[in-house]
Amino acid sequence: MADTQTTQTMQHILARHKGQEGPLLPILHSVQAEFGFIPGDVVQIIADDLNITRAEVHGVITFYHDFRDAPAGKHIVKICRAEACQAVGGNAISERAFEKLGVGWHGTTTNGAVTLEPVYCLGLCACGPAAMVDNKVVGRVDADKLDRLLQEAGA
Amino acid sequence: MKIYVPLDSAAKALGACDVAATIRSEAATRGLDVEIIRNGTRGMIWLEPLVEVETPEGRVGYGAVDVADVPALLDGKLASLGLVDDLDWMKGQTRLTFQRCGVIDPLSLSDYEAHGGLAGLRRAIAMTAAEVVDEVTTSGLRGRGGAGFPTGIKWNTVLGAKADQKYIVCNADEGDSGTFADRMIMEGDPFTLIEGMVIAGLAVEATRGYVYLRSEYPDAIDVMEEAVRIARAAGVLGADVLGSGRAFDMEIRVGAGAYVCGEETSLLNSLEGKRGVVRAKPPLPALEGFLGKPTVVNNVISLATVPVILEKGAQHYAEFGLGRSKGTIPIQIAGNVKFGGLYETAFGMPLGDLVDKVAGGTLSGRPVKAVQVGGPLGAYMPREKFDTPFGYEEFDGQGGLIGHAGLVVFDDSADMRGMARFAMEFCAVESCGKCTPCRIGAVRGVETIDRIGQGDGAAVALLEDLCETMKDGSLCALGGFTPYPVLSALRAFPEDFNMVREAAE
Ligand SMILES: Cc1cc2nc3c(=O)[nH]c(=O)nc-3n(C[C@H](O)[C@H](O)[C@H](O)COP(=O)(O)O)c2cc1C
Ligand code: SF4
Ligand code: FES
Numbered sequence: 001m002a003d004t005q006t007t008q009t010m011q012h013i014l015a016r017h018k019g020q021e022g023p024l025l026p027i028l029h030s031v032q033a034e035f036g037f038i039p040g041d042v043v044q045i046i047a048d049d050l051n052i053t054r055a056e057v058h059g060v061i062t063f064y065h066d067f068r069d070a071p072a073g074k075h076i077v078k079i080c081r082a083e084a085c086q087a088v089g090g091n092a093i094s095e096r097a098f099e100k101l102g103v104g105w106h107g108t109t110t111n112g113a114v115t116l117e118p119v120y121c122l123g124l125c126a127c128g129p130a131a132m133v134d135n136k137v138v139g140r141v142d143a144d145k146l147d148r149l150l151q152e153a154g155a
Numbered sequence: 156m157k158i159y160v161p162l163d164s165a166a167k168a169l170g171a172c173d174v175a176a177t178i179r180s181e182a183a184t185r186g187l188d189v190e191i192i193r194n195g196t197r198g199m200i201w202l203e204p205l206v207e208v209e210t211p212e213g214r215v216g217y218g219a220v221d222v223a224d225v226p227a228l229l230d231g232k233l234a235s236l237g238l239v240d241d242l243d244w245m246k247g248q249t250r251l252t253f254q255r256c257g258v259i260d261p262l263s264l265s266d267y268e269a270h271g272g273l274a275g276l277r278r279a280i281a282m283t284a285a286e287v288v289d290e291v292t293t294s295g296l297r298g299r300g301g302a303g304f305p306t307g308i309k310w311n312t313v314l315g316a317k318a319d320q321k322y323i324v325c326n327a328d329e330g331d332s333g334t335f336a337d338r339m340i341m342e343g344d345p346f347t348l349i350e351g352m353v354i355a356g357l358a359v360e361a362t363r364g365y366v367y368l369r370s371e372y373p374d375a376i377d378v379m380e381e382a383v384r385i386a387r388a389a390g391v392l393g394a395d396v397l398g399s400g401r402a403f404d405m406e407i408r409v410g411a412g413a414y415v416c417g418e419e420t421s422l423l424n425s426l427e428g429k430r431g432v433v434r435a436k437p438p439l440p441a442l443e444g445f446l447g448k449p450t451v452v453n454n455v456i457s458l459a460t461v462p463v464i465l466e467k468g469a470q471h472y473a474e475f476g477l478g479r480s481k482g483t484i485p486i487q488i489a490g491n492v493k494f495g496g497l498y499e500t501a502f503g504m505p506l507g508d509l510v511d512k513v514a515g516g517t518l519s520g521r522p523v524k525a526v527q528v529g530g531p532l533g534a535y536m537p538r539e540k541f542d543t544p545f546g547y548e549e550f551d552g553q554g555g556l557i558g559h560a561g562l563v564v565f566d567d568s569a570d571m572r573g574m575a576r577f578a579m580e581f582c583a584v585e586s587c588g589k590c591t592p593c594r595i596g597a598v599r600g601v602e603t604i605d606r607i608g609q610g611d612g613a614a615v616a617l618l619e620d621l622c623e624t625m626k627d628g629s630l631c632a633l634g635g636f637t638p639y640p641v642l643s644a645l646r647a648f649p650e651d652f653n654m655v656r657e658a659a660e
Contacts, residue, residue: 020406021446024428029370029409049430063430064411066370082332082581083527083574084563087490088518120372120414120531120581123335124168125563126200126488126495135373139168 002041009034010045024050024060028067037068044047073108073115074154078132079141081118084125093129093141094118100153113154156182156189157209161257163196163342164374165335169219171204177225178206185229195343196634197257198497199244202236213238244494247513249475251467251483251614252460254497256343262381264389267346273391275465279354280399286615288314291461293469295481299336300417300454301529301558302327303547303633306461312441313359316449321361323352324426324445324452327368327375328410328417328454331530333489333561337455339497340377341368344459345382346391349405351458353396354465355451356403364405364454365445367422370412379407414531414585417524418631419452432587432594433631452561456485477503480546488514489497490527494628500545507541510564521566526576531581532636534643535571556636571644571651576604578640582633592625593634600625600641607652615652618645 013030017023027046031038034145038061058059079094091151099115101109108115124130127139133149141149160166160175175191182189199205202218206228216239217228227233239245250256259266267273279287292307313321325348329337341348352364368376383405386392394402408426410416415426420434423445444450460482464472472482480502486509488495493515510516510526517523525535534555536543543553551559565574579600586594600621606614622638629635645652 022408022427025411025425026408028411056429059430060428063432064413066410066412082575083531084333084489084561086574086577087563087569089567100418119371119412120585121330121332121334122164123329123338123375124165125333125335125490125561126492126497127165127169127203127491130168134369137168137374139165 002039002045006039006041007045010042014046014049024057028061032067034086040069074113075134076115076117076151077153078117078119078122080120080122080124080128080130082121082125084121085128085130088128090129093131093143093146096143096146097150099149109155111154114150156187157192158189159192159194159207159209159214160204161196162193162261162345162374162378163203163339164372165200166196166203166205167374169203170179170222173222174204174220174225176207176404177222178229180453181225181229187229192260194259195256195261196339196496197239197245198253198339199242199494200496201494201503204280205239205451207239213240215239216268218244227311244496244498244513248499249483249501250499251463251472251475252347252456252465253344253485253497254506255347256340259344260344261343261378261387264385264391265312267344271460271466272346273350275399275462276350276354276391276397278465279357280401281396283304284314284358284360287354287465290469291358291464294464294472295476295479295523296457296460296464296472297547298454299456299481299484299559301556303557305614306453306457309441309453310355312439313361316442318449321365321459322445322448323355323359323361323364323405324365324423324450325366325421325455325458326417326422326452327366327372327455328422329369329455329559330417331532331559331561331585332516333527333563334487334530334559335489336485336487336497336560338372338375340455340459341372342378345379345527346386347459347462348379348455349391350385351461353391353403354403354461355453355458355621356397357401359449359451361449361451362402362404365426366405366407367410367416367426368407369410376407376409378555383407391577402405402545414581415587415631415633418633421631422452423450430587432589435630456559475501477501477544477546477549479548484545484560485556487559487561488564489561491517491519491566492564493518502546503544505541506536506543506545506562507538509545509562510541514562514564517564517566519566519568521568524565524567524569525644526565526572527640528561530561531578531633532556532639533558534639535574536643537647539647555639571648572604572608574623575644576601576608578637579604582637586606586633587631590629590634592628593630593637596621596625596634597627597637600637604641610653612653615645615654
């Protein structure tokens, strides 16, 4: 069962999306923006509101890479793994990030500062290797730039 | 003094916001009266941040500008590139879809109108729905999302369908590596896309539209949302579009990080709030699309090209191009290149000219090894295929595809077995799970390519078989086309797969 605080927050979110056609993704985005992840106990609340099953809501949450079922680190660092970035040394940047952070893809540093996520293209393919820290885009990432980004993120 | 500093993501990723802030503070210190306009990008990404200063002769460019260059810039002591419009990269292009991108303030509707915006919509309002569809058909415009299906024919199907509600859905999922045209126009000239969607609505009698925009593009989402608000406030959207008595309104919807949701039926499921699983066709989305209603699903560039077709006439557009590939195509040049960016030109330019001349060869200065055209499902083209003219049929004839028109250039240090492995891995990660050859086959593909890497020559035949199974047994192009990059890499670069060249011929 969700606590009163969660239930209240959910009522606000659901009210905001009333009348939308196909509201589930927008709702899930709002939930994640609010809580930082999709708490397990909101699934029932969403299912009741949309008159669908818990399993359906759960199925949608697990289909998409964006939705997480546990909180991420304080900052999310995404590094592009796709072809255009590979053509300019993207793999070495990923490797360096693994090494510096001591985690692999989807991992969170032990101090909770950074979660590392792969991303398949940020549309910055003419200025790769590309990365994104929270919602901030970074181009032409080299070893120095990466180190600086990770340091700023508190890793 | 009017100064332009792009707000495009690529410019931001290279420091444009810091440059803009420094110009503001340095100007204040000097008591200079400076108006900073955050424009889109001109598409010359290697020059970003490209700062432009308005002069009586035209806009003078400086780039790539660093924060440290700002004092010299304001003192008139920084070396300029000359007039931006006179740069070879700009002069070589035929900018129709991107005519305003980088030129105007993206969120100024008056700037938009002053540069030809809304002329197409006004013309469409004066026409019947069928006439608008005819105009688009005559232009020869084909879908820029990848499949190249004639836009006018799709619209005609939707126009002919009877329903109480029809929809225009814009596919802004742009997941292909090496592509950023959708992002660039949404950030640099968002009203063009909005205008295109309104015209599409009038043409097929749809009153509601959605842009399905990938979550990896937070800046584009912000610009589009603001542009929709402005357009609505100005009566371009709403119950009475520009006083025509006809209604059209739209909403921006954000994706959730699934490549397959760029496939139109998966996209529709996602928009409905379901898992982004691909639907079998028929029924066509044109007849049973969003919520089961007739729906136009078009790529951003397809829709954003409609205003200029209506503005200048179908014939004007159709005069450009080659064979059945009519008009212009915004080619996105990426990867290991000296000059990366967006280059809009008539169809027909040979691939080699794009790579060697326009892109200026590799950034590393090493020889070009291969170019992947059309995203992760596109073939790797070796130099032997560089005389292929840029056109749908021409690339198809070479076992490739132009897709969303992205070129990713690799130098000779590229490991093509590694790239083939990546193609399979990507397919495995992004598969919607519906078909076994895609879901399981791609995982087997990675393993098989690893075996080849370990020197197991017998695994090559296995890989070829597996690719045949994926081609034949996949419902959509994710599973069905992943064999293109894999097999093209194998055929053109057998030595990267531990094979002698002859053995592969
Ligand atoms: C796996 C897959 C991914 C796709 N991704 C996109 C995409 O990101 N953007 C797009 O416009 N079309 C994409 N398509 C093509 C769409 O299915 C569809 O053909 C297109 O949106 C139709 O619009 P158009 O006719 O204007 O090109 C993709 C297709 C497949 C099979
Ligand atoms: S080919 Fe792959 S992505 Fe396409 S429908 Fe089949 S399983 Fe889904
Ligand atoms: S491939 Fe990395 S940003 Fe597009």
